[in-house]
Amino acid sequence: MQPYELSLAAAAQEIRERRLSPVELVDSVLNRIEQVEPHVAAYVAVSADQARRTAREAEREAAQGSYRGPLHGIPVGLKDVIDVGGVSTTASSRTRAGHRAASDSAVAANLRAAGAILIGKTHTHEFAYGLTTPQTNNAWNRGRVAGGSSGGSAVAVASGAATFALGTDTGGSIRVPATLNGVVGLKPTYGLVPRHGVTSLSWSLDHVGPITRTVDDTALVLAAIAGHDPRDPASVAVPGVDYRPRPDPDLTGVRVGVPRNYYFEHVDAEVAAAVRRAIAQLEALGARLIEIDIPMTRYIQATQWGLMVPEATAYHERTLRTVPELYQADVRILLEAGELMGAGDYLRAQRARTLMRDEWARLLAEVDVIAAPAVPMAAVPSGQETVTWPDGTVESVSDAYVRLSSPANITGVPALSVPVGQDAAGMPIGMQLLGRPFAERTLLLVGHAYERTQSARSLAPLT
Amino acid sequence: MSSAELTPPEAARWAARAGLSLPDDRHSVVAATASHIHSVVAVLRELDFGDTPPAGAFRAEQEKRDAAV
Numbered sequence: 001m002q003p004y005e006l007s008l009a010a011a012a013q014e015i016r017e018r019r020l021s022p023v024e025l026v027d028s029v030l031n032r033i034e035q036v037e038p039h040v041a042a043y044v045a046v047s048a049d050q051a052r053r054t055a056r057e058a059e060r061e062a063a064q065g066s067y068r069g070p071l072h073g074i075p076v077g078l079k080d081v082i083d084v085g086g087v088s089t090t091a092s093s094r095t096r097a098g099h100r101a102a103s104d105s106a107v108a109a110n111l112r113a114a115g116a117i118l119i120g121k122t123h124t125h126e127f128a129y130g131l132t133t134p135q136t137n138n139a140w141n142r143g144r145v146a147g148g149s150s151g152g153s154a155v156a157v158a159s160g161a162a163t164f165a166l167g168t169d170t171g172g173s174i175r176v177p178a179t180l181n182g183v184v185g186l187k188p189t190y191g192l193v194p195r196h197g198v199t200s201l202s203w204s205l206d207h208v209g210p211i212t213r214t215v216d217d218t219a220l221v222l223a224a225i226a227g228h229d230p231r232d233p234a235s236v237a238v239p240g241v242d243y244r245p246r247p248d249p250d251l252t253g254v255r256v257g258v259p260r261n262y263y264f265e266h267v268d269a270e271v272a273a274a275v276r277r278a279i280a281q282l283e284a285l286g287a288r289l290i291e292i293d294i295p296m297t298r299y300i301q302a303t304q305w306g307l308m309v310p311e312a313t314a315y316h317e318r319t320l321r322t323v324p325e326l327y328q329a330d331v332r333i334l335l336e337a338g339e340l341m342g343a344g345d346y347l348r349a350q351r352a353r354t355l356m357r358d359e360w361a362r363l364l365a366e367v368d369v370i371a372a373p374a375v376p377m378a379a380v381p382s383g384q385e386t387v388t389w390p391d392g393t394v395e396s397v398s399d400a401y402v403r404l405s406s407p408a409n410i411t412g413v414p415a416l417s418v419p420v421g422q423d424a425a426g427m428p429i430g431m432q433l434l435g436r437p438f439a440e441r442t443l444l445l446v447g448h449a450y451e452r453t454q455s456a457r458s459l460a461p462l463t
Numbered sequence: 464m465s466s467a468e469l470t471p472p473e474a475a476r477w478a479a480r481a482g483l484s485l486p487d488d489r490h491s492v493v494a495a496t497a498s499h500i501h502s503v504v505a506v507l508r509e510l511d512f513g514d515t516p517p518a519g520a521f522r523a524e525q526e527k528r529d530a531a532v
Contacts, residue, residue: 347517355512
């Protein structure tokens with residue numbers, strides 16, 4: 001096994017026990033990037049020289065017995081909406097030409113302090129406003145969409161071009177690409193991971209979180225990036241927690257809610273079957289399955305749009321007036337149309353969110369987690385714009401990919417996507433686990449317990 | 464066209480009122496997209512919000528409304 005193939009936890013153990021040096025790991029990942037980038041185009045920029053320099057420092061520290069923790073010497077890719085001091089944050093947009101971040105974002109600083117090594121900035125759907133990331137190809141089939149908007153991060157992790165990555169999630173932008181590329185994605189509770197220094201799409205829906213190859217790895221990254229930061233007005237001070245799940249995959253006593261409505265409607269049959277098999281596996285591990293009804297489903301898309309559209313337009317107000325032609329067509333039209341939404345619509349969405357959060361709190365008093373599909377269908381061929389469901393309903397691909405993700409953005413509850421198989425075309429399928437606010441530990445416990453019943457996942461078969 | 468749908472000149476005028484001058488070739492596409500967005504968010508008018516406040520500065524964790532102080 002090559003170092004680039006190691007999970008974060010496995011690489012950390014090798015480094016800790018001095019069987020692997022950070023220099024070897026970084027070199028291995030950089031070589032892998034050279035190998036796969038022509039096929040997947042996950043990166044906006046790779047900082048090879050800087051990464052090698054930092055790896056040598058990490059190696060020196062390790063040789064002196066100074067070990068910063070499990071991220072010491074581990075290569076990370078950051079979605080290119082996350083500031084790194086002195087480096088351009090392009091947001092994969094021509095409007096950001098010449099940009100240079102003055103300082104590290106909160107999460108970049110946290111990762112640096114934890115010893116992680118920034119290997120590059122990964123592609124996003126322009127300004128995170130979209131679900132496909134058209135610059136990047138799916139790690140499992142380059143003719144399929146990467147998913148978005150954190151497409152570059154998910155593809156890099158899935159193809160061995162980063163040991164882990166960070167993404168952002170406003171309507172599924174971590175969970176969608178993670179699922180479509182067969183890796184793990186966590187949208188943490190709103191307020192748990194600080195967003196200072198992260199380009200906003202929609203302030204009241206944006207989250208930053210990890211994309212990794214295992215649930216255990218997600219726990220290690222979350223511990224490094226979670227924490228209060230007063231520079232993010234949504235940031236919440238919560239006590240430090242050991243997120244790492246216990247190795248024993250026993251779920252006795254865990255109540256798993258299985259939605260009767262919404263999450264299994266207009267879902268590809270292969271996706272539904274794979275997720276139901278995974279839920280049966282949770283039951284076999286001791287969990288108690290409880291059928292539940294998702295509240296206020298008629299108002300989910302309206303609330304998501306009512307919040308996101310005007311907030312995104314507000315963020316881009318200046319550049320939409322000065323350089324509108326530099327935006328991609330799909331993003332420009334949404335920003336322009338957002339100018340026409342009134343305050344009444346926005347306030348109704350904010351009030352609907354209050355109602356929805358309260359309803360979800362009631363629901364989550366009855367179960368410990370909700371298990372459901374992460375997205376309705378696996379990665380579609382690039383360029384496909386709509387999906388037609390068996391009842392004749394036609395839905396845009398973007399709407400379909402957002403549909404099962406946005407409830408967690410609106411309510412702020414944590415949501416973890418975990419691979420649970422592949423469809424007949426070999427494309428990955430994911431299960432989503434949702435929980436109470438700040439109950440990431442429970443999600444990670446359940447996700448890890450499931451993962452332990454499966455054979456270890458391999459990297460995407462891309463050469 | 465329903466009464467809720469914007470005409471291209473209306474879209475241009477509304478955008479101008481918001482401070483965004485749209486080139487002529489953008490009026491139709493912006494009108495169509497804005498009308499679609501309107502049709503999605505308009506369902507929120509069905510809800511009876513009563514005294515419900517907006518979640519402008521919200522916390523994911525529900526406040527303990529009956530907590531002793």
